[in-house]
Structure formats: structure tokens, C-alpha cells
Amino acid sequence: MTALDPRQRAWVEVSPRAIEANARAVCGHLKPTTTLMAVVKADGYGHGAETVARAALRGGAGSLGVATLTEGLELRRAGLEVPILLLGNLTDAEQLRTCLHWRLMPTLSTAEDIHLCQALSTDSGRRFSVQLKMDTGMARLGCAWENGAELVELIRSQDSLELCGVYSHLACADGYPDGDDGAFTQLQHQRFNSVLDQLPEKGRDVCCHLANSAGTLQSQALHHDMVRVGLALYGEAPATHLANTLSLQPALSLKARITLVRTIPAGVSASYGRRFVSQRPTRLAVVAIGYADGVVRALSGRIDVLHRGQRLSQVGAITMDQLLVDATDAPDVHPGDIVTLLGRDGEHTISPGDWSERCDSIPWEILCGFKRRLPRVEI
Ligand SMILES: Cc1ncc(COP(=O)(O)O)c(C=O)c1O
Numbered sequence: 001m002t003a004l005d006p007r008q009r010a011w012v013e014v015s016p017r018a019i020e021a022n023a024r025a026v027c028g029h030l031k032p033t034t035t036l037m038a039v040v041k042a043d044g045y046g047h048g049a050e051t052v053a054r055a056a057l058r059g060g061a062g063s064l065g066v067a068t069l070t071e072g073l074e075l076r077r078a079g080l081e082v083p084i085l086l087l088g089n090l091t092d093a094e095q096l097r098t099c100l101h102w103r104l105m106p107t108l109s110t111a112e113d114i115h116l117c118q119a120l121s122t123d124s125g126r127r128f129s130v131q132l133k134m135d136t137g138m139a140r141l142g143c144a145w146e147n148g149a150e151l152v153e154l155i156r157s158q159d160s161l162e163l164c165g166v167y168s169h170l171a172c173a174d175g176y177p178d179g180d181d182g183a184f185t186q187l188q189h190q191r192f193n194s195v196l197d198q199l200p201e202k203g204r205d206v207c208c209h210l211a212n213s214a215g216t217l218q219s220q221a222l223h224h225d226m227v228r229v230g231l232a233l234y235g236e237a238p239a240t241h242l243a244n245t246l247s248l249q250p251a252l253s254l255k256a257r258i259t260l261v262r263t264i265p266a267g268v269s270a271s272y273g274r275r276f277v278s279q280r281p282t283r284l285a286v287v288a289i290g291y292a293d294g295v296v297r298a299l300s301g302r303i304d305v306l307h308r309g310q311r312l313s314q315v316g317a318i319t320m321d322q323l324l325v326d327a328t329d330a331p332d333v334h335p336g337d338i339v340t341l342l343g344r345d346g347e348h349t350i351s352p353g354d355w356s357e358r359c360d361s362i363p364w365e366i367l368c369g370f371k372r373r374l375p376r377v378e379i
Helices: 016-029 040-047 048-059 069-075 093-100 111-124 145-156 184-197 213-219 350-357 361-369
Strands: 011-015 034-037 062-066 082-084 126-134 161-167 207-209 226-231 250-266 280-286 306-309 310-315 323-326 338-345 348-350 376-378
Touching: 016 034, 016 048, 016 213, 034 048, 040 048, 040 250, 040 361, 048 062, 048 069, 048 310, 062 069, 069 082, 069 093, 069 310, 093 111, 111 126, 111 145, 111 161, 126 145, 145 161, 145 184, 161 361, 213 226, 306 348, 350 361
Parallel strands: 011 376, 034 062, 034 226, 062 082, 126 161, 161 207
Antiparallel strands: 011 250, 250 280, 250 338, 280 323, 306 310, 306 338, 310 323, 338 348
16 A cells, blocks of 8 residues: 555545436436436535536436535536536625626525626626525525515516526425424425416526425425435435435445554453443454544444444544444454445445434435545545
8 A cells, every 4th residue: 555545544435326326316216307406515415526516417417506606616617517506695796706707506585686696797798697596494595485476577677687597495305303294395385386386487487496305206296397416316315214215326435444453351441531341351443533534423332333244333432533443253353454434345334324313413414524534535
């Protein structure tokens, strides 16, 4: 192994093929007139935005969604020419001017946004493609849905603006909080539809979109003209009841090396806080990954790692750069060996959902939590 080998310590393996296959599977599930926007914000949910974007486009996605201006610029600078929607809100004229220059579509929520974009567009002599967001139940971005039709008309009356989309976002299509019976999603859908029904014919040629992964997997009625899919592209189901809707392949594995193996006698404590005390002579393997890499400390003592198809329990507090596993029953564990923290090894698979259930989180947060320190290795 050379000093520059990314597999020296701990790393994330990403399979562009899995992402491409997932995009293809999602496209195959859509209504024939619906297109796929691949949501690649937060560095492609930790997988690497450019890699994910290219794979998803190969799999049939037609556009990309990002959260921030910087994320959009990175993709443009990487040479991606497809439509890119900024899902976050921009706050000043300079940011919007940059959007216009790089053909990134901003999300607009207010009449002030609309007038500002019209002014910038007139100044530059270029048409500005924008999208209007309506709040149907997130109380986050977007105009009140009751004002949606009015703002659509306002945008359409600006000679330099091109309204490319009207959208909203579902708050609990994934069933969180547990037990949501879909009534709120239905209410949001009704509100969204009621605005679309008010649009005059010329307002209908815009792309209307509502569904995230959960909405997409749940019902074709939510598909409209486009769906914005993140989590499912990465191979994770957004909810257990949707796990069998499509056959998705996890695109990410998390791996790390064992750097030391030692045996401690019975009755010895290990790691910070002495949470683990050996009940028997115990072979401890030190794994070179910790919470500074994204292995959440709240998972201490609650996860396993996979070594040559065998599960080993993680013990003691997860520390910043290292964690311990009990290798007493695995005599073939040696320094330099690789363990899988997330992903498949032999018969076993450990998913981001397995982790999130154990630390009061969600798979989205687990995937986005892997830090820059972990090299991304394409496989
Ligand atoms: C506005 C918007 N649309 C779509 C998505 C994709 O969601 P998911 O990853 O659940 O598919 C997100 C992600 O948070 C989002 O913020």
C-alpha cells in the first residue's frame, strides 16, 4: 500500500453503477409523462455530487436538484449542462446574478424575489429561468399555497422571466413521525392540486412537482410532471413500509482497517467513561474510524462491524478517531484487516437505517454525516 492509497485507514466506497441502476428503477416506476430530478445536494448525500449526478443522468434522470449556490456552481464547473434547480433560498442580488450567469434555476417564494429577478434579468439582457415554490404544509420555504396562483401569474407577466416549475414539498410522506397515516400528505396534495386547478391554460405548461422519494414510491398520483428523488437513488428506502416497492441497491459502503489487536483480562474497562468492562479475557481490535469521520458517538456499543462475513460487536465509547470491537470469537482478526461498518459482507448487510434506528436519527442524516476526512473511492 502506498502512502497515498485512500484505503489506508477508513473510507467510503461508492458504486456509480448502483446509483445508475436505482435511477433506472425509479424511472421505470414513474408515470410515462413524469421525469426524474436527481437530488444531489449535500455532496450527493455524502456519495460525491458529481459522481452521483453523472450516474443518475445515465440512469435516466433529466435534471439535478441541489441546496446551495456553491453546490450548483460545482456541478456547472464540472461540465454538467442539464437543468439544475437550487432548492434552498437565495438572499441577495449578487447570488441571484450568479445564478442567472450560470443558468442555475433559483427557487422563488415571494413577490420581492420575483421583482428582483426580473430587474436582474432586464439588466443583463438574458432571460431568467425560475421556479416558484408553494408551502402546502412544511412552513419552510415557499409562498402560502393560497397565493400560489397569483404569484404564478405575477411571474408570467414579467417579460424577462421564464417560469420553469411550480413545486411544493411533502412533510411526512415517509411516515415520520411513526404512525402518520398519510392524511397529511393527502391534505398537502389537495392544496397543491387546488392551485394547479386555478392556473389558466398558459400557466399549465410549467413543470409541476411535489414528490420526494417517499411520495414517489408511495403513489403515482403524487408524481405529476416530475419527482425529486434523493434517498432512493442512493439505494435506501425512505420508510420500512416502502422497502419492497422497488428493488434498490445500496450505493455506499463504509470500511476501515483494524490497526491493533490486543487481549485484556476479565474485569478491565475500555475506552472513555469505562462503559465497557470485559466479562472474560477479551480480544479487542482497534478500528481506525471514529465520530470525527461520521460514526455517531450515540451508536457506542450499539452497532456491529463485519469481518469476513462475521459480525463483531462494537464495544465501549466510540472515540474521535477510533473504535473498539470484540474479536474474542474471531481468531482470524489481524491488524491491517478491513472491516465493513455499512454495506454487505457475506450473508450480512448493515444499512444506514440500522444505524439510524439505534441513535434516534434518520438514514438521510447518517449518509450526509460522513466527513471529508474519509476518501470516497468509486468501485
Ligand atoms: C425540496 C426537496 N425535494 C426533494 C428532496 C429529496 O428527498 P428524498 O431524499 O427523501 O428523496 C429533498 C431532500 O431533503 C428536498 O429538500
